[in-house]
Structure formats: C-alpha cells, structure tokens
Amino acid sequence: xxxxxxxxxxxxxxxxxxxxxxxxxxxxxxxxxxxxxxxxxxxxxxxxxxxxxxxxxxxxxxxxxxxxxxxxxxxxxxxxxxxxxxxxxxxxxxxxxxxxxxxxxxxxxxxxxxxxxxxxx
Numbered sequence: 001x002x003x004x005x006x007x008x009x010x011x012x013x014x015x016x017x018x019x020x021x022x023x024x025x026x027x028x029x030x031x032x033x034x035x036x037x038x039x040x041x042x043x044x045x046x047x048x049x050x051x052x053x054x055x056x057x058x059x060x061x062x063x064x065x066x067x068x069x070x071x072x073x074x075x076x077x078x079x080x081x082x083x084x085x086x087x088x089x090x091x092x093x094x095x096x097x098x099x100x101x102x103x104x105x106x107x108x109x110x111x112x113x114x115x116x117x118x119x120x121x
Contacts (some may be wrong), residue, residue, distance in 0.1 A: 006065040009073040010056050016077070016084055017049055031108065048106060052076055055109050064116045076105040 056073065059065040082098035 002065055002067060002070050005067075005070040006056060006060060006073060009077040010053065011069075013049060013052065013080060016080060017046070022066050048102060049080070051106055052109070054112055055106075059113055062117070064113060068112060072105055072109045072112065076102055076109065079105060112115060 030055075052073075056065070056069075059069055079098050079102035083095060083102060
C-alpha cells in the first residue's frame, strides 16, 4: 500500500482548495482592491473534490491505495490545477476539457476502487 504516495496529491488539492479563501481574506483585510479574485462560492468543483477525498479516505484504511490509485490521484490533481487557472491554458475550451478530464479520472478512481472491493469479496 502506498500511503504517502496517495496522500501527497490529497495535500496538494487541499492547498489548492484553500488558496482562494486565503486570497479573498488577504484582499478583504489587507487593503487590496477586491477585483473579483476572491470570494469564490463553492460549486460543482467542490463537490468533485469531496468525492475525491472520500475515495481516498476509503481506499487508505481498506488497503486499496496501490500504484494505480496513486497515479489516478495525481492525474486528478493535475487536471484540477488546469481548471483552477494555476496552470495557464489557451482559452475556455481547454478549461472545459480539463473539467471533463477531472470528472473522468474521478469516475475511473471510483470504478477501480469498486472493482477492487467487489473482487476481494
């Protein structure tokens, strides 16, 4: 089982999820002009992130966090980096593709996890 390899993308996604909140606090209380950069409302991206956290939280104690799960976790986090805008992309079309890729990777993680559970039973 690859606990550390599985948890590293989780830690990165937590930082990615919390960064906009701290940026909005900084702009609100730091005297900077709030020009639409802060105050992001939770939406579908947060729901997808929660599903990611749940599959990892289930895979670790059940000892199903193997190399495939780690690679899928890293790919999911990389696609979320594209979606968040931290990695510059050439337009909204590419961002839509990244959202779709993140959802497909998450689906693959859940299917892989479910198959691992079912085949053990």
